[in-house]
Amino acid sequence: MGDEVTEEAQREEAAEEEAADGPSVPQEGDAGPHSGTGHGPPDKSARQTEEEPAPRRAEISNYEIVEHWFQVAAERLELTDDVAAVFRSSYREVQVQVPVRLGDGKMHVFSGYRVQHNGARGPYKGGIRFHPEVDLDEVRALAELMTWKTAIVNIPYGGAKGGINVDPGKLEPSELEAVARCFMDKIDKLLGPQRDIPAPDVGTNAQVMAWLMDEYGKLHGHTPACVTGKPIALEGSFGREAATGRGVVQVASEAAPEIGLDLADATFVMQGFGNVGAWAARLLQERGATMVGAADADGAIANENGIDAAALAEHVREGGPLADFDGDAEAIGPDDLVGLECDVFIPAALGGMIHGDNADRMRCRMIVEGANTPTTPTADEILNDKDVLIVPDVLANAGGVVVSYFEWVQNLQHFRWSEDEVNEKLGRIMRRGFQEVAERAKENDTPMRPAAYEVGIERVVEAASTRGYI
Numbered sequence: 001m002g003d004e005v006t007e008e009a010q011r012e013e014a015a016e017e018e019a020a021d022g023p024s025v026p027q028e029g030d031a032g033p034h035s036g037t038g039h040g041p042p043d044k045s046a047r048q049t050e051e052e053p054a055p056r057r058a059e060i061s062n063y064e065i066v067e068h069w070f071q072v073a074a075e076r077l078e079l080t081d082d083v084a085a086v087f088r089s090s091y092r093e094v095q096v097q098v099p100v101r102l103g104d105g106k107m108h109v110f111s112g113y114r115v116q117h118n119g120a121r122g123p124y125k126g127g128i129r130f131h132p133e134v135d136l137d138e139v140r141a142l143a144e145l146m147t148w149k150t151a152i153v154n155i156p157y158g159g160a161k162g163g164i165n166v167d168p169g170k171l172e173p174s175e176l177e178a179v180a181r182c183f184m185d186k187i188d189k190l191l192g193p194q195r196d197i198p199a200p201d202v203g204t205n206a207q208v209m210a211w212l213m214d215e216y217g218k219l220h221g222h223t224p225a226c227v228t229g230k231p232i233a234l235e236g237s238f239g240r241e242a243a244t245g246r247g248v249v250q251v252a253s254e255a256a257p258e259i260g261l262d263l264a265d266a267t268f269v270m271q272g273f274g275n276v277g278a279w280a281a282r283l284l285q286e287r288g289a290t291m292v293g294a295a296d297a298d299g300a301i302a303n304e305n306g307i308d309a310a311a312l313a314e315h316v317r318e319g320g321p322l323a324d325f326d327g328d329a330e331a332i333g334p335d336d337l338v339g340l341e342c343d344v345f346i347p348a349a350l351g352g353m354i355h356g357d358n359a360d361r362m363r364c365r366m367i368v369e370g371a372n373t374p375t376t377p378t379a380d381e382i383l384n385d386k387d388v389l390i391v392p393d394v395l396a397n398a399g400g401v402v403v404s405y406f407e408w409v410q411n412l413q414h415f416r417w418s419e420d421e422v423n424e425k426l427g428r429i430m431r432r433g434f435q436e437v438a439e440r441a442k443e444n445d446t447p448m449r450p451a452a453y454e455v456g457i458e459r460v461v462e463a464a465s466t467r468g469y470i
């Protein structure tokens with residue numbers, strides 16, 4: 001498949017260090033006005049007055065973005081209002097109190113959420129996010145997105161998501177462990193290998209999954225298949241850590257010929273340099289592509305002659321702020337990143353970062369969405385008008401849940417596949433997903449995003465109606 005970078009080189013280090021480190025840290029101050037919980041029309045407040053600094057994320061909620069695309073697909077599929085109403089709301093939404101005594105001696109009360117959107121195609125599946133801005137609206141949107149995503153790549157799951165409004169960067173590892181265990185104690189009855197299987201997302205990692213698995217095991221007996229994204233030492237799957245980034249690169253390589261691009265000669269920009277971004281950057285570089293810009297929550301850097309993605313990943317892994325990278329790159333303003341000229345722009349940070357106020361500054365030929373809901377509908381329109389090919393989140397970042405599925409299958413059989421086997425099977429599923437969505441887009445003469453939603457929604461509707469749910 002040509003994916004030369006494997007986790008081999010890092011596996012031993014990573015297995016130990018993941019266990020010792022806290023999760024990669026989403027930072028404060030990243031968001032300007034963040035996703036709200038209101039339900040106004042798309043992009044209503046992405047427009048700023050001249051005096052205000054440009055926002056780095058639009059004030060449109062993740063839920064509004066997902067709802068917009070569901071509505072577009074529902075109309076094309078001619079779903080009746082009563083059926084659409086079933087998918088417009090979640091099957092179950094749970095909010096729990098997560099009270100934990102921290103090192104300052106005081107009780108701190110966080111809010112934890114688990115939303116199960118739809119389970120027609122199998123057990124609920126979706127990540128758990130630890131981030132100070134987590135709220136029900138965001139978790140609800142991401143749960144629905146998982147329902148369509150698992151259907152688009154055709155793996156036997158429903159959609160769910162969870163989260164806690166906590167900043168993991170501000171907690172000691174023991175405090176983070178207490179938060180994770182307390183959350184599991186509150187939601188364990190909703191979970192289980194045949195019910196709902198959490199995984200890592202922003203602010204959580206293999207160590208957090210290990211604590212969640214252990215806590216679940218105390219309550220129900222040892223059950224490795226209750227969460228995915230676990231450390232290799234605890235029945236995690238080879239290839240899981242890199243899977244989302246690898247899937248992004250696999251679909252990028254399928255999409256490149258559509259715009260006459262050879263990835264080996266391509267330039268790219270990476271927005272967000274955590275798990276997804278750092279892996280995608282290294283794997284693209286392995287294929288010969290050149291990274292000309294990168295950003296994390298603290299800053300951005302650029303060099304039109306190339307930034308070494310592997311060296312930058314190492315720098316970030318050792319805790320260095322991305323902007324302090326002493327390779328040959330200059331620091332740029334975070335909002336200038338989207339304007340860098342490149343062939344491929346990869347959003348791999350948070351939702352709503354490509355919006356009505358910055359989309360027309362973009363100078364890329366293709367966007368491959370590593371992040372969830374990074375592009376608002378207004379930005380989508382602007383970019384479509386500019387003939388930018390967008391490979392949407394529901395397809396492009398599905399690699400993580402696909403290898404989570406492999407991990408679950410391996411756990412249920414207590415059998416381990418090799419990393420090559422995992423990567424090869426992942427490539428097959430991602431290529432098939434890409435082809436099916438691209439075909440639908442051609443048939444309908446639409447961009448890939450509405451086509452992807454249609455493919456996913458159709459499969460869920462069929463499963464739900466065959467079961468007799470609708």
Ligand code: NAD
Nearest residue numbers: 030202203244272273274275276296297349371372397400
């Ligand atoms: P992570 O916490 O490892 O990394 C997030 C990165 O985004 C960090 O580098 C952070 O500094 C950066 N960031 C935050 N705010 C930013 C800002 N304002 N500007 C620039 N960078 C900013 O998280 P991750 O697991 O890599 O997830 C990234 C995205 O990919 C999220 O949208 C997540 O939902 C999505 N995703 C992740 C997975 C997975 O398997 N981890 C799977 C599917 C989708």
